[in-house]
Amino acid sequence: MKRKPYLSDLSDGQWALVEPMITAWKQGRVARSATGDPGSCDLREVVNAIFYQNRTGCQWRMLPHGLPAWSAVFYSFRLWREDGLDQRIQELLRCQVREKARRLEDPSLVIIDTRSVRAAAGVPRTTTGLDANKKVSGRKRGLAVDVLGLIIGVVLTAASAHDNAAGTALLDQAAERCGMRLEKVLVDRGFKEAVIVHGALLDIDVEVVRRNPADQGKGFVPQPKR
Template sequence: MIEPMITAWKQERVARSATGDPGSCDLREVVNAIFYQNRTGCQWRYLPHDFPAWSAVFYCFGLWREDGLDQRIQELLRCQVRERARRLEDPSLVIIDTQSVRAAAGVPKTTTGLDANKKVSGRKRGLAVDVLGLIIGVVVLAASAHDNAAGTALLDQAAERCGMRLEKALVDQGLKDEVLIHGALLDIEVEVVRRNPEDQGKGFVPQPKRWIVEQVNGTLMLHRRLTREYDHRPDTSASRVYWASIANMARRLTTPAPTWRDTLRLAA
């Protein structure tokens, strides 16, 4: 599923790295190496030797990030997953949320900050997802940035990728009037989902629809490279979210859908 897009990219851009021509690498193994590092959280130099040279993998990763190939692959697979679920390619509803992630040692202070509300020093990762939990947009900012900055950027991404079909966005109480006004300018209704006063003191209570983005954040944490902010560049961190999403969707698409016979067998 991924090979045609990478082959097309290879035909358009053939570049040479310090260790040789990256076009001579097995690009499927390069993708496998990116998946492996994302999942295990190892450093570039600690990639197993049965993968291509770490410098070639790093070089291809950087090229694909700069060319936006990771986003195009993610968009292609997202459309396929939605079609498999018998839905239109683009959603009419997105759910937006932010998460503050601690930064590892060595991450530049110029790209990080302190989230005074959550007492987290690092970066703020914002996601826009549909009702199937598929990622529509990603933004990575310093943790000191207000949620409004992430919300407006995510609305712009969602409007660009979903077009006129996008009608509504659900956000939490941390987003203020600025996001609602920006959504109105984009012809998107922004609804703030507020907690039920009766749920006060009960800890985490799933909120209708809004729990989906929380579930996506939890799924991304299974990719150990995303549990902290290890990358110096915020766009590299965003690219890792796309690659984690690509790995999850590729697994969903290659796993056979259960038939009614399988359902009866499990029930028995």
């Protein structure tokens, strides 16, 4: 790498973790292509460019000249999303972090919650809505995480969508990615009976966590770590 590094660049250790999967994906794609041309893009620099765009929020066309051409970066980004490579890397890293914390690869307990956030001015209205309860116009993001805070699943809906829509989708993702290990899911009171029933169909115990009466009126109160 001849350019000056950016703060978002991968370290050598980080690249060593993901390089085998990215290289294997590239080799498989080249083997299936008609020409067998591997291309000239530096895969590490492609990842650095994706991280730069994610960190800064710039438009793809505004990527710095020192990085690979924006069209090549976006092309790789789109292919990796379509082929599920990004998800496989996420799962691999999650399992490694859990093992380092002396836990099994897949969790037995997952926490699900949603949050409505305001959308940027250029976001299409067809994908946004008004969360009447929280008075937020924009989108609603739902996360399923383990007790370490590692992401198991992500769902994005219009803010007007009920928590149940995100909850059932997150349950499906958690069940698929955690397998038979997943036994219990914790949710708050914003999720209704439909999520509990859907969990039962997946053989998952969905528990609605209610606020401790002693904490009423205190706003958000962090719970002790399990």
